[in-house]
Amino acid sequence: MKVLITGASGLIGTELVKNYLISRVNVNFLTTNKSKINQIQGAKGFFWNPSANFIDLNCFNDVDSIIHLSGASISKLWTTSYKKKILSSRIDSTKLLYNSLKNLKNSHKVKNIVSASAIGIYPSDNHAVQTENTVTSQESFMEKVVLSWEKELIAFESLKIKIAKLRLGLVLTKKGGVLGPLKIPAFFGLSTAFGDGQQGQSWIHIDDTVRMFTEAVEKKWEGNFNAVSPNPVTQTKLISELTKAMKRPFVLPPIPKFLIKLIVGEMSHLILDSHWVSSEKVQNKGFKFDYPKINKALESILK
Ligand SMILES: NC(=O)c1ccc[n+]([C@@H]2O[C@H](COP(=O)([O-])OP(=O)(O)OC[C@H]3O[C@@H](n4cnc5c(N)ncnc54)[C@H](OP(=O)(O)O)[C@@H]3O)[C@@H](O)[C@H]2O)c1
Numbered sequence: 001m002k003v004l005i006t007g008a009s010g011l012i013g014t015e016l017v018k019n020y021l022i023s024r025v026n027v028n029f030l031t032t033n034k035s036k037i038n039q040i041q042g043a044k045g046f047f048w049n050p051s052a053n054f055i056d057l058n059c060f061n062d063v064d065s066i067i068h069l070s071g072a073s074i075s076k077l078w079t080t081s082y083k084k085k086i087l088s089s090r091i092d093s094t095k096l097l098y099n100s101l102k103n104l105k106n107s108h109k110v111k112n113i114v115s116a117s118a119i120g121i122y123p124s125d126n127h128a129v130q131t132e133n134t135v136t137s138q139e140s141f142m143e144k145v146v147l148s149w150e151k152e153l154i155a156f157e158s159l160k161i162k163i164a165k166l167r168l169g170l171v172l173t174k175k176g177g178v179l180g181p182l183k184i185p186a187f188f189g190l191s192t193a194f195g196d197g198q199q200g201q202s203w204i205h206i207d208d209t210v211r212m213f214t215e216a217v218e219k220k221w222e223g224n225f226n227a228v229s230p231n232p233v234t235q236t237k238l239i240s241e242l243t244k245a246m247k248r249p250f251v252l253p254p255i256p257k258f259l260i261k262l263i264v265g266e267m268s269h270l271i272l273d274s275h276w277v278s279s280e281k282v283q284n285k286g287f288k289f290d291y292p293k294i295n296k297a298l299e300s301i302l303k
Pocket of ligand 1: 006007
């Protein structure tokens with residue numbers, strides 16, 4: 001079996017590649033950075049530049065499945081030009097994969113693609129449980145980005161390639177992601193929640209994330225799937241469990257909404273939006289979480 005991974009050098013990709021190499025699966029990866037081509041020992045790197053419509057077509061040689069993770073980070077400042085990059089990096093890369101396979105016709109072996117997506121596709125809601133059937137809107141920038149990204153992915157169906165979209169929640173890992181910026185104030189005993197702290201945080205441990213991608217590839221999942229643990233928590237709970245796991249106090253009152261909006265503007269959605277997302281569909285598929293509860297997940301990450 002051979003997989004092609006885009007965004008392999010990122011938070012999820014790094015762990016995914018490691019896991020595949022341990023299992024002796026052949027890995028090709030596409031990178032937008034030429035200096036990373038030879039960086040992953042045991043995997044074969046290829047250069048692409050989605051905004052310039054360039055791709056090294058050798059990346060598809062003997063590939064059975066694609067895992068699509070690439071996209072500009074959403075945690076950098078949302079200036080007008082950077083917002084365009086967040087969107088275009090996902091659309092252009094998806095289009096380029098699709099057009100390449102379409103042009104290769106029968107000279108490729110790709111049977112399925114599993115792509116990252118995000119729970120940011122759901123409108124913020126303080127109470128309702130969001131399932132894969134929840135009606136989406138285009139109110140916030142994140143909703144627009146994820147909807148357009150998912151729409152672009154549907155094109156693979158016309159090539160008879162199965163497509164699964166994993167709508168990721170907050171991925172918890174030692175190496176950064178959402179915990180990166182939360183760990184520093186926690187270390188100094190300065191943790192705080194944002195707004196009223198009651199917003200739902202749907203999270204998933206990195207090990208479960210990696211296993212869900214590999215299972216989706218192997219079992220050829222099709223459709224949309226929420227990639228979140230079965231037990232979302234309020235933001236206050238997430239931060240208090242983090243401080244507990246770090247053996248630090250949780251002392252500060254929450255920072256009011258208006259202040260956050262004043263400081264980070266539209267990006268405030270990333271910390272103020274509420275998502276209580278259901279994992280029922282993946283569990284019904286037979287997926288078993290190693291880390292269903294936040295305390296054990298954080299303990300394992302911070303130990
Ligand atoms: N981590 C989370 O909590 C989370 C939650 C929801 C959704 N997601 C989505 O899941 C995907 C993977 O997440 P991640 O946390 O692993 O992301 P990440 O660490 O930011 O890595 C994404 C990778 O995308 C590539 N990339 C960066 N800028 C790009 C651009 N302008 N055009 C094309 N490729 C670019 C980079 O790889 P190269 O330099 O090698 O090209 C980078 O390593 C992302 O699309 C992310 O939005 C993540």
